[in-house]
Amino acid sequence: MTVVKDTGQRAILPPFGEEHEELRETVRRFVQKEIAPNVDEWEEAREFPLELYGRCAELGFLGLKFPEEYGGQGGTHLHDAVWVEELARSGGSGGVAAGLNAHASIAMPPIFNFGTEEQKQRWLVPGIAGKKIGALGITEPGAGSDVAGITTFAKKVDGGYVVNGSKTFITNGVRADFLVCACKTTQEGGHGGISFLVLEREMPGYEVAAKLEKLGWHASDTGELSFTDVEVPEENLLGEENEGFKLIMANFAWERLLMAIGAVGAMQRLIERAVEYAKERKAFGRPIGNFQVIRHKVAEMATQAEAAKAVTYNALRLFHEGQNCLQEVTIAKLVTQRGVLDIADECLQIHGGYGYMREYGIERAVRDARLGPIGGGTDEIMKEILGKQLGL
Numbered sequence: 073m074t075v076v077k078d079t080g081q082r083a084i085l086p087p088f089g090e091e092h093e094e095l096r097e098t099v100r101r102f103v104q105k106e107i108a109p110n111v112d113e114w115e116e117a118r119e120f121p122l123e124l125y126g127r128c129a130e131l132g133f134l135g136l137k138f139p140e141e142y143g144g145q146g147g148t149h150l151h152d153a154v155w156v157e158e159l160a161r162s163g164g165s166g167g168v169a170a171g172l173n174a175h176a177s178i179a180m181p182p183i184f185n186f187g188t189e190e191q192k193q194r195w196l197v198p199g200i201a202g203k204k205i206g207a208l209g210i211t212e213p214g215a216g217s218d219v220a221g222i223t224t225f226a227k228k229v230d231g232g233y234v235v236n237g238s239k240t241f242i243t244n245g246v247r248a249d250f251l252v253c254a255c256k257t258t259q260e261g262g263h264g265g266i267s268f269l270v271l272e273r274e275m276p277g278y279e280v281a282a283k284l285e286k287l288g289w290h291a292s293d294t295g296e297l298s299f300t301d302v303e304v305p306e307e308n309l310l311g312e313e314n315e316g317f318k319l320i321m322a323n324f325a326w327e328r329l330l331m332a333i334g335a336v337g338a339m340q341r342l343i344e345r346a347v348e349y350a351k352e353r354k355a356f357g358r359p360i361g362n363f364q365v366i367r368h369k370v371a372e373m374a375t376q377a378e379a380a381k382a383v384t385y386n387a388l389r390l391f392h393e394g395q396n397c398l399q400e401v402t403i404a405k406l407v408t409q410r411g412v413l414d415i416a417d418e419c420l421q422i423h424g425g426y427g428y429m430r431e432y433g434i435e436r437a438v439r440d441a442r443l444g445p446i447g448g449g450t451d452e453i454m455k456e457i458l459g460k461q462l463g464l
């Protein structure tokens with residue numbers, strides 16, 4: 073029998089099943105009640121309260137994919153995907169989603185995947201409990217797309233490392249208690265000379281140099297960090313020395329997929345808003361949705377969103393099955409990040425002048441969506457990866 077759920081789709085779409093849809097409804101209720109009403113205030117404040125991590129932890133959302141022995145829910149990436157999609161669909165703030173997910177889905181996975189038992193106890197357990205906040209530090213003022221070109225240097229000394237350098241555009245960079253940080257550990261650096269160290273905020277020489285002002289994602293903090301002779305003990309080395317590039321690549325797959333899933337949720341929200349407005353708003357004596365050009369615009373938005381969802385769910389299914397899905401994830405990121413920007417822009421157009429006004433939240437969607445083709449690897453880099461995958 074086909075199970076019909078009130079989730080905006082006629083039947084549950086693979087790879088999701090009944091339990092994921094139950095989680096979806098729980099997340100939706102929480103986001104609608106405890107996040108959405110506060111978004112304007114948090115955007116204005118340029119951050120959401122730290123207590124939100126604790127609240128999400130209490131409800132189990134920060135640990136969905138982590139084992140119960142570390143305080144997680146013992147679920148899979150599919151549970152995390154539901155959380156991310158629904159947060160984007162019902163929350164309406166790229167900044168809130170970015171701040172929560174940079175911690176739960178970008179900074180913590182390398183600790184779980186590559187950390188020792190002791191490291192998991194130090195950062196994963198309090199991270200899942202929402203008591204310590206994490207960030208991932210790869211990008212530097214002089215190296216973004218060219219990840220191998222980072223220059224932050226960790227000099228090997230007795231008992232550990234001394235780190236000098238800087239990181240920029242780091243989501244949660246201001247509030248993070250710990251930073252999963254890419255450093256050069258050989259003079260040459262590059263693919264065979266990068267390692268990950270966990271830097272902690274209270275370490276002498278670790279400084280938050282700036283909280284950056286930006287176009288969108290206003291409710292998340294984005295920090296610039298500087299490191300001057302930061303002494304990092306060897307027990308803070310994550311994974312093998314000089315094998316950090318593997319960790320970067322492992323992380324990118326999930327980060328890009330999450331961005332695609334978030335965009336799928338945001339597209340759904342924008343289309344619903346466009347339809348609602350087109351039914352309400354009258355011009356020339358009738359609802360604007362009666363104009364063929366508006367109906368066609370919405371139809372095109374829905375077509376684009378459905379295609380993006382199909383591509384993304386397929387990549388998610390392959391990822392969940394442990395298959396090599398570099399090509400599919402890359403395509404999903406490319407399709408969805410431009411797609412949600414286009415759809416947000418069309419939704420704004422349908423709202424006319426009201427779309428341009430802050431209170432409707434559509435201008436925020438456009439600003440937030442603009443990061444997609446840049447963050448987590450730019451569209452140009454995605455096309456490079458894809459071209460190479462296709463044998464060129």
Ligand SMILES: Cc1cc2nc3c(=O)[nH]c(=O)nc-3n(C[C@H](O)[C@H](O)[C@H](O)COP(=O)(O)OP(=O)(O)OC[C@H]3O[C@@H](n4cnc5c(N)ncnc54)[C@H](O)[C@@H]3O)c2cc1C
Binds near residue numbers: 210217449
């Ligand atoms: C709000 C925000 C949050 C972020 N959060 C984080 C975070 O938490 N952690 C983190 O480590 N980073 C983070 N980033 C950084 C983000 O991942 C980088 O901005 C991104 O990887 C691009 O790097 P870049 O900005 O240095 O651009 P550049 O690498 O300087 O690229 C500039 C332009 O040149 C193009 N280009 C570069 N190389 C090539 C090439 N080989 N072929 C064709 N075109 C090329 C790019 O596509 C782009 O259009 C964040 C960025 C922002 C804006």
